[in-house]
Amino acid sequence: MKAPRIASSATIPLFTDVGALIKGRLQQALPLPFSQCQTLWFIARQGRPNMQDVAKHFKITAPSATFLADELVRSGLVVREASTKDRRKVEVALTPKGKRECKVLMRKRTQVLSSIFDSLNNADRAELNRILKKILLAV
DSSP: OOOOOOOOTTHHHHHHHHHHHHHHHHHHHOSSOHHHHHHHHHHHHHSSOBHHHHHHHHTOOHHHHHHHHHHHHHTTSEEEEEOSSOTTSEEEEEOHHHHHHHHHHHHHHHHHHHHHHTTSOHHHHHHHHHHHHHHHHHO
């Protein structure tokens, strides 16, 4: 059995720095806290996730997921409804206002990420995509 290889000493700080750069730029550009934006994007992708789905996806406790949903409900971006499949479960869904806000947030996210990656030529972008896909498939 092969011993696991450790990323080079230069790779880990680069990943950390790029992640911090992206998150920092997004936090500056987005009108909502980043955690709320991520939650809206997740709900938009999933349709009507229940609170357990939200907690599992973000690797947080159920009370933390409820807190996130509470903020979005208060803002009128999300509604909570009993599941039609299991009345014991509570699902969250975007309101019409939430759908509009989600589209705005996604456009801003695209603008921020484009501004960061604009310095890469097409070949560099293709290589970055290839490497990132390879990492995701390996995990």
